[in-house]
Amino acid sequence: MKPVPDISARAAAPPPSRPWLRTAGVAALLAIYAALPFLLGKYAIYTAAQVMIYAVATLGLDIVYGRAGQLSLAHASFFGLGAYVAALADPLALPLWAQPEAVLLLAIIAGGIVAVPTLRLSGLRLSLVTLLFGELFTWGINHSSSLTGGSEGITVNPLTIGGFDSQDALHAYLLAGALASGATLLAVQLGRSQYGRRMLAVRDSELASVSVGIPVVRTKIVAFIMSAVFAAVAGWVYAYVVGFVSPTTFDLFGSVNFMVAVILGGSGRVLGAWFGAAYIVLVPEAFTSLGYPNLFPILGGGVLIAVALLLPGGLVEGASLLLSAAAKRARA
Amino acid sequence: MIQAGALGLNAVSVRFGGIAAVSEVTLAFAPGTINGLIGPNGAGKTTLLNAISGFAAVSSGRIDLDGAEITAMATAARARRGVVRGFQTVRLLEQESVFDNVLVGCERLPQPDLLVQLLNLPAQRRCRSRDLDAAAQIVAGLGLGPVAQRPVAELPFASRRLTEIARVLVVRPTVLLLDEPAAGLDTRDRHALTETLAAYHASDPFTMLVVEHDVDLVRRLCPHCVALEMGRVIAAGPPAAVLDDARVQRAYFGTGGHA
Amino acid sequence: MTPSYLASAAQVTLSGLATGSLYAVLLLGVILVFQVSKNINFAYGQTGMVGAYASYALYAGAGVPVWLALLLGVILAVLVAALTDLLIIRNIPTRQGFDLVVTLGELLLLTAFAQMVFGTSAQSYLKLLTDVASVRGGVFINANDLLCIALGIIATIGGHVLLKHTSLGVSLRASAADAAIAQSVGIRVQALRTATWAVSGLLVCLGAMLFAARLSVNAFYMTPIMINVFIAGMIGGLDRYWPPMMAAFGIAVYQSWATYLFGEPGGTPALFVLVILVMGLVPRRYLEERHEARA
Numbered sequence: 001m002k003p004v005p006d007i008s009a010r011a012a013a014p015p016p017s018r019p020w021l022r023t024a025g026v027a028a029l030l031a032i033y034a035a036l037p038f039l040l041g042k043y044a045i046y047t048a049a050q051v052m053i054y055a056v057a058t059l060g061l062d063i064v065y066g067r068a069g070q071l072s073l074a075h076a077s078f079f080g081l082g083a084y085v086a087a088l089a090d091p092l093a094l095p096l097w098a099q100p101e102a103v104l105l106l107a108i109i110a111g112g113i114v115a116v117p118t119l120r121l122s123g124l125r126l127s128l129v130t131l132l133f134g135e136l137f138t139w140g141i142n143h144s145s146s147l148t149g150g151s152e153g154i155t156v157n158p159l160t161i162g163g164f165d166s167q168d169a170l171h172a173y174l175l176a177g178a179l180a181s182g183a184t185l186l187a188v189q190l191g192r193s194q195y196g197r198r199m200l201a202v203r204d205s206e207l208a209s210v211s212v213g214i215p216v217v218r219t220k221i222v223a224f225i226m227s228a229v230f231a232a233v234a235g236w237v238y239a240y241v242v243g244f245v246s247p248t249t250f251d252l253f254g255s256v257n258f259m260v261a262v263i264l265g266g267s268g269r270v271l272g273a274w275f276g277a278a279y280i281v282l283v284p285e286a287f288t289s290l291g292y293p294n295l296f297p298i299l300g301g302g303v304l305i306a307v308a309l310l311l312p313g314g315l316v317e318g319a320s321l322l323l324s325a326a327a328k329r330a331r332a
Numbered sequence: 333m334i335q336a337g338a339l340g341l342n343a344v345s346v347r348f349g350g351i352a353a354v355s356e357v358t359l360a361f362a363p364g365t366i367n368g369l370i371g372p373n374g375a376g377k378t379t380l381l382n383a384i385s386g387f388a389a390v391s392s393g394r395i396d397l398d399g400a401e402i403t404a405m406a407t408a409a410r411a412r413r414g415v416v417r418g419f420q421t422v423r424l425l426e427q428e429s430v431f432d433n434v435l436v437g438c439e440r441l442p443q444p445d446l447l448v449q450l451l452n453l454p455a456q457r458r459c460r461s462r463d464l465d466a467a468a469q470i471v472a473g474l475g476l477g478p479v480a481q482r483p484v485a486e487l488p489f490a491s492r493r494l495t496e497i498a499r500v501l502v503v504r505p506t507v508l509l510l511d512e513p514a515a516g517l518d519t520r521d522r523h524a525l526t527e528t529l530a531a532y533h534a535s536d537p538f539t540m541l542v543v544e545h546d547v548d549l550v551r552r553l554c555p556h557c558v559a560l561e562m563g564r565v566i567a568a569g570p571p572a573a574v575l576d577d578a579r580v581q582r583a584y585f586g587t588g589g590h591a
Numbered sequence: 592m593t594p595s596y597l598a599s600a601a602q603v604t605l606s607g608l609a610t611g612s613l614y615a616v617l618l619l620g621v622i623l624v625f626q627v628s629k630n631i632n633f634a635y636g637q638t639g640m641v642g643a644y645a646s647y648a649l650y651a652g653a654g655v656p657v658w659l660a661l662l663l664g665v666i667l668a669v670l671v672a673a674l675t676d677l678l679i680i681r682n683i684p685t686r687q688g689f690d691l692v693v694t695l696g697e698l699l700l701l702t703a704f705a706q707m708v709f710g711t712s713a714q715s716y717l718k719l720l721t722d723v724a725s726v727r728g729g730v731f732i733n734a735n736d737l738l739c740i741a742l743g744i745i746a747t748i749g750g751h752v753l754l755k756h757t758s759l760g761v762s763l764r765a766s767a768a769d770a771a772i773a774q775s776v777g778i779r780v781q782a783l784r785t786a787t788w789a790v791s792g793l794l795v796c797l798g799a800m801l802f803a804a805r806l807s808v809n810a811f812y813m814t815p816i817m818i819n820v821f822i823a824g825m826i827g828g829l830d831r832y833w834p835p836m837m838a839a840f841g842i843a844v845y846q847s848w849a850t851y852l853f854g855e856p857g858g859t860p861a862l863f864v865l866v867i868l869v870m871g872l873v874p875r876r877y878l879e880e881r882h883e884a885r886a
Binding site for chain 3: 120125132300305312
């Protein structure tokens with residue numbers, strides 16, 4: 001099978017690529033990243049590291065939900081999976097060089113297991129089964145307290161290699177930055193790949209997907225596994241940076257929190273995942289420092305409703321609307 | 333030159349509950365031919381397309397493509413063998429652009445492994461430019477250039493219909509099934525569509541089966557035509573002969589009447 | 592004199608049936624909303640929680656008589672549910688899954704609100720007949736259990752009668768099947784839909800109040816209950832009636848036995864195993880949700 005030969009004189013161009021814009025954007029981001037540690041205090045840098053860690057996990061959920069359209073309510077459990085590998089590394093005498101592989105392997109297995117129901121289920125039923133997997137994970141942690149500390153949680157010794165200390169704010173910032181850039185590159189590249197196209201097609205029209213030969217179930221499984229890998233790796237770094245893990249971070253409400261990030265930021269967009277992660281990390285911090293820690297979930301719920309009603313494309317859509325409005329005014 | 337796309341149906345029946353939507357249909361479509369499929373509403377035309385493309389299960393009989401039986405083959409597998417279809421109600425990715433919708437059709441070209449894609453290795457870069465070129469060519473060829481970057485949800489029906497056709501044509505099909513492609517188009521767009529399909533077909537023939545109510549379109553486009561009524565074949569041959577057939581006229585117009 | 596193992600079996604089953612009856616009451620609300628409005632309300636459980644909490648606050652805090660406190664709580668829940676439809680559901684874009692998203696937001700909102708007003712620690716609720724009991728044949732029968740079972744039976748049969756045998760039920764199903772056509776024959780589709788949401792608020796509040804009497808309550812107490820209710824709906828199919836309602840009773844009895852045999856930790860894994868088995872063994876045709884039209 002080959003592409004049909006061109007029979008008309010002119011050819012339509014693919015989307016115009018502006019390499020200079022992209023390079024400029026990346027350079028600007030790198031500059032900001034390099035400058036921040038000199039401009040902000042320790043705690044702010046630590047918070048920035050948190051944002052980057054959550055961005056990686058949110059990118060994962062964006063792959064399975066924003067891109068492939070599958071509502072995964074087990075996402076926080078994948079995050080927790082990676083976190084507990086870090087937490088249990090010392091008690092289980094797991095050497096450092098083996099940990100990333102262990103996280104990767106467990107994430108692939110877990111993502112695959114959670115994805116198995118896609119063979120027979122879709123839509124609401126599938127989401128409920130993912131919820132059940134999440135509940136099972138929490139149950140597992142709570143009922144193995146001798147090993148995992150149960151519902152009380154467990155402290156995580158910092159990751160130290162040479163002079164590197166994961167619980168030092170600057171070192172955490174660098175580690176998280178490296179992780180986040182890798183994850184972002186992967187996510188962007190997914191968007192430009194055939195696998196990424198498959199996921200969009202499965203999300204928007206399974207009928208159309210099947211009619212061009214897309215293997216729908218396999219696509220969903222790949223999406224789940226990718227989301228699990230992103231979340232688990234992020235969770236692993238999270239545990240080493242924060243120094244403490246407890247199952248309440250990784251329960252249903254944790255998964256809902258990630259959903260808020262994806263939807264609020266703008267589902268299906270890499271930039272949206274970053275906006276969303278920034279929101280779920282920075283806004284609670286802001287409320288806590290202002291003295292109203294309980295206001296965040298209320299606001300979160302209200303904001304989610306407002307965004308869904310008014311701005312379904314999330315903050316990304318809002319930002320582009322603002323930009324185009326500003327551009328229009330500039331031209332006038 | 334060996335041409336693929338010989339499609340054979342042998343006593344194919346499709347039953348839903350107690351009702352036979354398609355009954356004992358035996359047809360043979362030669363490779364590279366354009367065939368019309370006509371008949372009054374409820375004759376089973378869409379069901380027959382569904383059976384060939386895999387969207388409806390065959391209750392009895394067999395379907396062969398180039399000698400290989402595809403009766404029980406999964407829909408996606410048939411698509412990978414080149415059996416692609418367009419839908420009566422156009423099925424698109426609403427939030428995506430025309431261009432991205434057409435790119436989806438490049439699924440049928442050989443693609444690299446997941447890791448190669450994610451790491452943007454040279455094979456991925458090659459395949460991507462090949463896909464982009466193919467999509468650009470068909471988008472231009474169908475006149476969708478000016479709207480290529482717009483989300484399909486915003487476009488008028490004619491453009492949406494053309495986008496779906498671009499999606500199925502971006503990679504040469506083996507058997508193309510179109511379900512009322514002209515429905516909802518005005519006369520000028522119908523003519524354009526007919527000519528475009530004819531031109532694409534002429535440059536590199538593939539088997540085509542077109543369900544249509546527009547008798548003129550069938551006459552102009554299809555050298556061969558089949559008429560269905562109540563799930564059975566009642567006539568087959570050149571359009572002029574089929575349309576003059578008394579049984580076909582009775583099926584469409586009641587007693588006697590004219591075409 | 593019944594032997595003690597029979598008495599235990601009866602006890603476990605009775606308790607399971609009582610819980611299952613409440614699951615059925617809750618599930619009826621879910622099914623009605625799903626079949627009439629084609630939506631899932633993730634904030635359903637919290638709507639009931641809010642009504643139960645409000646009634647407790649009125650009774651314990653403001654000295655309002657019990658019956659009035661309960662009534663006002665129910666009215667609050669009904670209002671929250673109806674407003675959810677009126678203000679939110681009617682206005683969401685048609686993008687798939689957005690009803691899940693908005694009601695998820697409402698879940699966060701109501702939960703956080705309750706936490707703020709009532710605190711995070713567990714509390715006790717009105718007795719609602721849980722303190723009235725008698726012993727028959729070695730089985731400890733609680734009046735509250737009987738009340739729940741009675742409610743469950745009324746709801747199950749009432750729901751069936753409503754949907755299948757009344758003109759209202761016909762209107763509901765018509766407006767669900769095709770709102771435009773229903774409207775053209777004079778069925779007030781929007782009003783019916785909001786009314787259905789309101790009824791679901793009533794049902795969830797009744798269930799929430801009775802559960803509150805049986806368990807200790809905090810802002811999250813309805814969550815595990817709702818998970819079970821949704822699972823029953825999922826197993827039976829939210830677009831059917833008798834299979835999910837029977838599943839509601841069945842799951843509760845099953846879990847009652849699982850906790851009896853394996854202790855409290857046994858509940859979640861047992862449920863998980865059940866769901867996996869059902870999803871794996873039930874024929875595929877039965878599992879398919881109403882698919883896109885084959886056109």
